[in-house]
Amino acid sequence: MYKRDLELERKWAWLLTELDDKLGKKPKDLNGVLFMIGVQELGRGHVHFSKEEKQDLMHIAICKVLSLSGYYELEGIDKEGWPHWNLIKKLPHFDLLEQEKLLRIHVLEYFETEYGWTSNIE
Numbered sequence: 001m002y003k004r005d006l007e008l009e010r011k012w013a014w015l016l017t018e019l020d021d022k023l024g025k026k027p028k029d030l031n032g033v034l035f036m037i038g039v040q041e042l043g044r045g046h047v048h049f050s051k052e053e054k055q056d057l058m059h060i061a062i063c064k065v066l067s068l069s070g071y072y073e074l075e076g077i078d079k080e081g082w083p084h085w086n087l088i089k090k091l092p093h094f095d096l097l098e099q100e101k102l103l104r105i106h107v108l109e110y111f112e113t114e115y116g117w118t119s120n121i122e
Contacts, residue, residue, distance in 0.1 A: 008101065008105065011108055012104050012108070014121055015033070015107070015108060015111060015119070018111075019036070023036075030103060030104060030107070033061075033107055034065075034107070035057055037061035037065065037107070038058055038059075038060040038061035038064075039057055041060050042060060042081070042082065042083070043081070059085075060082070064085075064110065065109070066106055069089075070088065070089050071088065071091055072086065073086050073088045
């Protein structure tokens with residue numbers, strides 16, 4: 001494993017622990033973290049969501065975290081309060097492992113940018 005990959009794994013484990021400490025919930029995986037971000041970005045709190053709404057929340061989270069690198073831009077909020085995003089920069093073609101790594105990096109950046117959470121792991 002490369003040093004950068006090991007550092008990312010350590011920061012990811014740290015983030016999951018922080019979420020558990022600060023929110024009382026430890027997501028099991030990337031999808032759980034993305035769901036939490038989607039709920040946060042929607043701003044309605046944790047209410048019952050349909051399966052389709054849960055997928056939409058994941059999409060909101062992915063767009064939000066990738067917007068930090070200019071891949072997406074917020075188009076606006078619809079009348080029901082759901083954000084809509086536009087793809088403005090083509091995403092790199094990655095295999096599934098690289099896609100997950102890209103998302104984890106951006107999720108870590110999201111928590112640093114939005115909440116000032118930093119791991120101090122090198």
